[in-house]
Amino acid sequence: MSWIAYHEGVLKILGVQVGFGNLDLPHIIMILVGLGFITLAILKEWEPYELLPIGAGMILANLPLTGLTSQPEPGMQPGMAGVLGIILKYGLYTWTILPQFIFFGIGALTDFSPLIANPRAFLLGAAAQVGIYTSFLGALAVGLIWPDWGFSLKEACSIGIIGGADGPTTIYTTGLLAPDIMGITATAAYSYMAMVAIIQPPIIKLLTSKAERSTYMKPTLRPVSRPERILFPIVAMLLIILIIPKSAPLVGFLLLGNLFRESGVVERLSNTAQNELINIITILLMLGIGASMPADRVMDPRTLLVLFLGLAAFCVGTGAGVIFGKIMSKLSKEPFNPMLGAAGVSAVPMSARIVHHMGQKANKRNFLLMHAMGPNVAGVIGSAVAGGYFLGLFINF
């Protein structure tokens, strides 16, 4: 073998087997995006539990030749499927069980007392879901302007649901309706949740006067008895699922987790749901979300449209909540701060904290946190209902 032929052979092997030889610009960009997510998670602490594993999954999925995202296929040789591919296939695409268990953990972590003590907060949680439907229409309208980039009804539902500001609902709904855009919708939902402090205050300020923002409300709500806290998840579960059966995977698991918490008799199970279970599922789910974004799927002009429409959904949801809050403020006999409507988007507890801080800024006597937690947790239920409604239109379990 000549010297040149030998080196050509070596280069060929390197081209086939070494990652560097197979890196292209789209993959490099996605790796940089992944690194950006990790940086934001570590330096800014923006939703670190979500953005860090999503960023890591994104990097791993875009490194060439790893085989990590190879999904199991019938007849595949043992060991050929990659771990991220297995998570994607069974956790997100075929069985879609991971988001439900996240909801189970969230239910076990959530105290619905502020909502039970102030049931009109349910209406604020409903109003903030309006953003979902406006972005749904917006996504469909894209096809009128750019026919090649138009979205289908199922994709529009998945984009709209970003406005619910609820990661698991977005993942579950998109996983079933439009798995191709699941990674980007989920990332958008978590990113916008992380940016609540940047997105919501200007909208709230735009729609309210300083006098409205400084409206004083008594800082405490009535105490909620244990039987009420136990009955609430049962009543809510039956009522919601009997009207929208397809919301059962989300609402059922959310309220089941809450029943574990409030019953007080299965403390170990509740603690597991609140800690180990939700942590394990978060690792799997977020790595899976990151891994669902290989460059060839994400490097598409429509990705930017999804991000924009998701942001619009979030903004419109916030605005609709505040406007509804203003209506309630006019109708209410007692003082009612209209900013509470902004907490109806289910970014728990960030939106509630934003409203609380803005309330204190406008009036130092104000302590709105408990009032804002009501619409905030109502938003979780509202977005799960909206997701279930979309699923009911297209999916027959």
Next chain:
Amino acid sequence: MQPTPVDWGEAFRIVGGGVLVVFLIMSLLAVATTLMGKIFMAREARKKAAAIAQGEAKS
């Protein structure tokens, strides 16, 4: 990802139905929770009144 012709009639029906369903369910939950609260608060109040009455009877 293929462009699909949009049936706007269906799209607006979906939006109308969605908004209606979310508000309906949340309103029903609000009513149910209010009723539940009233029942339990009345029960608490009765218990307290009974306890006070018992205390007064003893004294």
